[in-house]
Amino acid sequence: MAGDAPRVGLFVTCLVDLFRPSVGFAAVKLLEASGCTVQVPRAQTCCGQPAYNSGDRADARAIALQVIAAFEGYDYVVAPSGSCAAMLKEHYPALLRDDPTLAVKADAFAERVYELVSFLTDVRGLEAVTAPFEGRVTYHDACSGLRELGIKAQPRALLATMAGLELAEHEDAEVCCGFGGTFCVKYPEISNTMVTNKVEAVERSGADTLLAGDLGCLMNMAGKLQRRGAAVRVRHVAEVLAGMAEGPAIGEAPAIAKAPEG
């Protein structure tokens, strides 16, 4: 077991890196507050899901090896995304199973991989957060985090400790939002039907804020809510837990994020 200040390598994820760095900074803040030191290996880009789920096993394998190498030596590898964490934790070992040496490496790597919120609760023992938040929140259970990593109770447990935050479940919170990576652009009508069902349920819940642990899902749902002119604001759960929910929500104007002071 790691010592008092475990070294965490942050797996940023391509969507957070490219579209919403504030999620990454929220993750860093939460991890540091829980007593970890955080580094961000430069040689990371993407977990390889697009290649893997398109059947390009060879490239997925190469990316896996690249990621494992980049994160050598950390006590933990933490990602603010259930699907990326599941890719690293569950699917890298499957990809590298055919080679005994690589299989051992992949298993050892996978053991250190965690999704952010469940890492804070299950490994760091976080039971409450003191960040302020006013509003009625509903939480979407992104599929990979839920079914591959068992993330369900943990974010809700933390959100429930926030004074001023009222948690309201929406119907079918566990049903897919229709993002599915390239699925949403390959089968747009089907994806649209799924995301419409999801946002209608969110709207019916009366929540003013929608949270989840995966940015792909969040961008999908935010985009649909905004196309419908709904007033619901969409954020990554890390932003709320870290008390960094003041700035523009997903898809809201304006602005370029500034790196936080110090």
Added chain:
Amino acid sequence: MSAGREAILGAIRRSLKRGPDDRTAKAAVAQRLSGHPRGLVPARSQIPPDAQVDLFVAQATEQSATVHRVADRESVPAAVVAYLKAENLPAAVRMAPDPALEALPWDGQALLEVARGPAVESDQVSVTAAHSAVAETGTLVLHSAATAPTTLNFLPETHIVVLEAAAVVGAYEDVWDRLRAARGAALLPRTVNFITGPSRSADIEQTLQLGAHGPRRLHIILVDHGETSHQGR
């Protein structure tokens, strides 16, 4: 089509990368067939016999069968007549040519017409005996025999089944044990029916309706013996 047989078996063996005379494989198959091990039997029905009978009644009732408990076999004909009257059905039944049913005091029910044999289309009510019943899900077990034509279980709109409390077992696997013990190598008859409640369908807008093609009513006359003899347990 023996050409088809060889083609298919050959294709299977090629896919499994195994020849037809693999000793280990053959032994595994022989073992499972002769040992026929039980899987996990739910705890719910692993209870004392009296409780099993109560469980059977509760389960069968929940599945829309009706159950009438009578003290002894002699009470059965009167129970049949009472049921037909309560349901406004004509006092006429087609009964299975089963000696155990024949031996009941039907003479005491003068107004009841009792015909015997397999069912014909105009029969509205049948009376049969059950081989056994499974408490786990409230399921009756009947099988075809010279004394038990299967059409009686399906053609008439109302099916009355006489069941001895001693014939109630906990799980389906107990029924297999009973059949194997009674029949030995000649294992199964043409038809073994597991019947749980009356016929139903939800094919129209997922709305459940009773009385599709099989009986609309399933009435079970459960004969307690008082001090039951627990035959065959």
Added chain:
Amino acid sequence: MQSSASDFKNNARRAVDDPQLRKALDHVKTGFIDKRAKAVAKLPEFEALRDQSRDIKDHTLAHLDLYLEHYEQKVLEAGGQVHWCATAEDARATILEICRQAGATSVTKGKTMIGEEIGINAHLEANGITPVETDLGEYIIQLRGETPSHIIAPAVHVTKDLVEADFRAHHKHLPADRPLSEPRQLLGEARQVLRQKFLEAEVGITGANFLVAETGSSIIVTNEGNGDLTQILPKVHIVIASLEKIVPSLEDATTILRVLARSATGQEFSTYTTLSTGPKRPEDLDGPEEYHVVLLDNGRSRMLGTEFQDVLRCIRCGACMNHCPVYHAIGGHAYGWVYPGPIGAVLTPGLIGVEEAGHLPNASTFCGRCEAVCPVKIPLPKMMRHWREREFERHLSPLAVRGGLKIWTFFVRRPALYHFAAGLKMRALAALGRRKGRFKRLPFASGWTAYRDFPAPQGRTFQQLWAKQLRAKRGRP
């Protein structure tokens, strides 16, 4: 059955815009999902039984030839006949021959997906024999000239008012002013109309949920009683079943039966679970004189020993499609062939080829709900991914998708280049989207922006900001 699987995209597009279908599919949630959940909650041993059912199926598949041989022997001992049919054509020819020998003019049918697969109804009709579907859902779609859209509820896509219209159109001998708007009335009419057909048929054809090697029995699982009337009234009973329906023993059958009905309809046991073994015995007063089992391969033996073997565990409960959000959006017909939903997405390419059915395993978000409810734990998303791998190897995916993926992967594998290019692109995109924070239209992303706005990036990438922050820290004393 003819496939329209290659036309999946159009099929799906039409389906999502069909309000009648959407209304009908709403029933799937309360009809199936809630009921299954309740049944599972009532049985503490359910999870353990899933594992045991999976293990029984795996063991059987690994010894399939041996169990089939033993099964055949027992069928023959009981006085029945076994016909081994490698292809759908063999099966059609065999069944037709049996019907001809029986002098059949009409044939009643219990529900059988294998029957759909081989297209037996059309074949019999083309040869002057009338097949009559007796399962209510199958009867409804037979009147409509449709194929099943669900493997256990074939008419789930048909609303009550459509059924009423079909019955009025086809049952012309009944009084035109009779009330028919309630399900109860529709069911009563179906019972009345079909009763005569049951009694007239010379041959009855059923499927089989299981074949039991130990005893040479076929098992059907129904609620209506139509399968039983089909198999006991006519002179000849034909069972059509695919190879992988076999289980070793009676105990194995009841283990799996415990997860079947619960997974399918949320019942603990179906109303009628019936074992048939051979024809009637000499002393029996009713029952068929002949018992034929038509064993169909049609591509299953080819899937054994491959990465797709696990799909042969399937016990045809329908739980996967009941829980699939893609199925909820498009219904069963959009899949274009016999088996819809997640099981269809994996099985169909295996039986009719991935060139024809390639869209099916691609039209999934891998949400995993199917695998979570499969009573025999088939890893359905994994198998769909394997099909995508096969397509990728054979260059079957559309060029635009392959091209886009190649570009992305090129950059992903070169982090320095990726960070450089990403920094530029995100800054430009952010600048364009700054005013509203999102895009209503975006070139190359019309699939997205047709239906939703596209959130603008914040501008700098995380890596850029992080690097800046690190530099600032080092610059401090």
